[in-house]
Ligand code: ATP
C-alpha cells in the first residue's frame with residue numbers, strides 16, 4: 067500500500083504520532099508545530115492503513131471553518147471524498163445529536179436555538195414574570211450565571227443553596243428559566259452541550275450505540291475544552307474508543323469562558339495508557355518570529371514547558387512602528403498592505419489582529435479610504451454591531467422622531483416597561499391613521515388609550531427623546547452621542563453585563579463617542595448630526611468584501627487561534643489595551659493575556675508588524691499608553707523600529723522603563739508640566755513633546771476641553 071502521501075512531509079515525531087497504534091494519544095506541542103496536521107494525517111492513516119471506516123470517526127475542531135478545511139485536507143490526502151465521518155465543533159456535533167434524539171431529551175422535533183441576544187430577552191421575560199427589579203438584578207448577570215452553571219454541567223436542581231441571598235435569587239431565576247425554555251421548546255448554546263451530555267448519561271442504549279460507532283475520537287485545541295465538553299468526550303469514549311487529543315497549554319485563551327487547561331492533566335490521569343508525543347519543530351514561522359513568541363511566553367510561571375525551534379532561517383526582523391495616534395497607525399498598516407499587494411501578493415494572505423473589537427473602527431476607515439477590501443472574521447463591522455445600531459437609532463430619533471425603524475429599535479431598549487403588546491398597539495394606530503409611530507404614541511398618551519402603566523412608560527420615552535433633541539443646537543456632536551448612550555441608559559445596561567462581551571459593548575459605545583469627536587463636517591454651515599449619520603450609512607453600505615474577493619482579514623486575537631498568514635499585523639500593542647486594562651491586577655488573567663500575545667505572534671509566517679500609538683483616542687477618551695510589556699519582552703535583535711521620514715524623529719526606546727517618554731522640549735522654550743494659555747482652548751498644562759523641527763507637536767491638557775495635540779509652531783501658546 068502506498069502511504070507516501072500520508073507520511074511524506076512529516077517529521078519523525080509527527081510520524082510517530084500519526085502512526086501510533088496505542089489506544090490513546092496526546093500531542094502536546096507549541097504553536098505551528100503541526101498538531102492540526104497530525105490530526106488530519108492520523109485520520110487518513112487510520113482509514114487507509116488500519117482500514118477503519120470513516121463512519122467510526124468523530125473529530126472535534128474549534129470553528130466550523132476549521133471543520134470544513136479538515137474535511138478538504140483528508141479528501142485530498144485520500145484522493146476521494148469521504149462520507150459518514152462526523153467533523154464539527156462541540157456545539158455543531160451536539161446539535162446534530164439532539165436533532166436525531168429530540169424525543170429522548172424531551173425536545174420538540176423542531177426545537178429552536180436561542181442565540182445570546184434571544185437568550186437575554188427570555189431571561190428578562192422570566193425575571194419580569196417574577197417581579198424582579200432589573201436594576202437590582204441585572205438580567206445579563208443572571209444570564210452569565212446560568213451559562214456558567216451549565217458550562218460546569220449543573221442544572222438548577224443540582225445546586226445546593228448556601229444561604230447567600232444573591233445566589234438564592236440567581237438560582238430561582240435559573241429554575242424558572244429552565245421551565246420556560248422547556249415549555250417553549252427552545253435551547254441556548256450552553257444547553258446544547260449540557261443536553262447532549264445528559265443524552266449520554268441518561269440513555270445507556272443511545273450511549274452504547276454511539277460508543278460502538280465512534281471508535282476513534284479526535285480533538286483539536288484540546289486546551290480550550292470546558293467541563294461539560296470534557297465530560298461528554300469521556301462518556302463517549304467509554305473504555306473502548308481511542309482518543310487523540312492535540313493541544314497547547316500556552317494557547318489556552320478561553321479561561322474566562324470556562325475552559326479548563328487542567329483537562330490536559332486530567333487526560334493523562336484518566337487515560338493512563340496514553341502515548342504522549344511532543345512536537346518541537348515549528349514549520350510556520352521564521353526564527354525571528356519564533357524567538358519573539360518564545361521570549362514572550364517564557365515569562366509565564368504556569369507552564370507545562372515546551373521548547374520550539376525552526377530551521378526555516380531568520381527571515382525579516384519584526385517591524386515595530388510607533389504611531390502618533392490611532393489614525394497614523396491605521397494609515398501605516400494600510401500603506402504596508404498596499405505595498406504587499408503591489409509586490410504581487412494576495413490580500414487574503416494577510417491579517418490585522420487586535421485585542422479589542424472597538425479598534426476595528428479606525429482600521430476599517432483607513433482601509434475603506436485606501437480602497438483595500440477587507441473582511442471581518444468571526445464578527446461584525448463596527449457600525450453593524452448591535453450596541454452601535456442602538457446608539458445610532460437614538461441619534462436618529464433625536465434628529466427626526468418620526469423615524470419608525472429607529473423608534474422600533476429603541477423604544478424598549480434598554481427596557482423601560484414598554485412591552486410587545488404596547489408596541490403592537492402603537493404600530494396598529496400608526497398604520498390605521500397613517501401617521502408615524504411617534505405621533506401614534508403621542509396620541510395614545512394624550513387620549514389615554516391604554517392602561518395607566520403602559521401610558522406612563524411610553525410618556526417617559528417620549529419625554530426622553532424630546533429632551534435630548536431639544537439640546538441638539540447647543541451641543542457638540544460628541545456630546546450628542548454621549549447623551550445618546552448615557553441618558554438613554556444604553557451604556558449602563560451594557561456595563562451591568564458581566565464578562566468580555568458586555569465590556570466590548572461598552573468599549574464600542576465609547577468608541578462611537580470618539581468617532582463623533584473626530585468627525586469633521588463637510589459643510590460647516592449645516593447641522594452636523596445628519597452629516598455624520600449619512601457618512602455612517604454610506605460607510606456601512608459598502609458591506610464586507612464578497613466571499614470570493616481577495617480581501618485582508620480583520621479579527622480579534624481570540625478568533626485568530628489555529629489560523630496562519632504570511633503577513634500579520636498586531637495593532638495596538640500598548641499597555642492597558644494589550645494587556646487589557648481589566649487584566650492588569652490579576653496575575654491569572656495577565657498570564658492569559660500573555661498566552662494571547664503568544665497566539666497572536668505565532669500566527670505570522672513570514673512577516674510580523676507590531677504597531678502602537680503614542681496617543682490614542684479609544685472608547686471616547688484620549689490616552690497615552692506606553693508600549694506593551696509584551697513588546698518589551700522581545701529581544702531587541704529581532705526587532706526593527708520603523709520610522710517614517712519626517713514623522714517621528716526621536717527614538718521610541720521601547721525597551722525603556724515603560725513610562726511615557728518624551729523629548730525634553732529644550733529648544734521650544736517650554737517644559738513638561740508648564741502651564742500655558744491658548745487663544746481658543748484656554749489654560750492648560752504641557753504633558754508631552756513629540757518630534758523636533760517644524761513638525762514638533764505638543765500635548766496639552768486643557769482645563770476646559772481636555773487633551774489636545776497641537777503643532778508647536780502654529781499653536782501660539784503663551785507661557786503662564
Ligand atoms: P497551532 O498551534 O497554531 O494550531 P499547529 O500545531 O496546529 O498550530 P499546523 O497548523 O498543523 O500547526 O501546522 C503549521 C504549519 O506548518 C502549517 O502550514 C503546516 O502545513 C506546516 N507543517 C506542519 N508540519 C510540517 C512538516 N512536517 N513539513 C512541512 N510543513 C509542515
Ligand code: MG
Pocket residue numbers: 101102103286628
Ligand atoms: Mg492547530
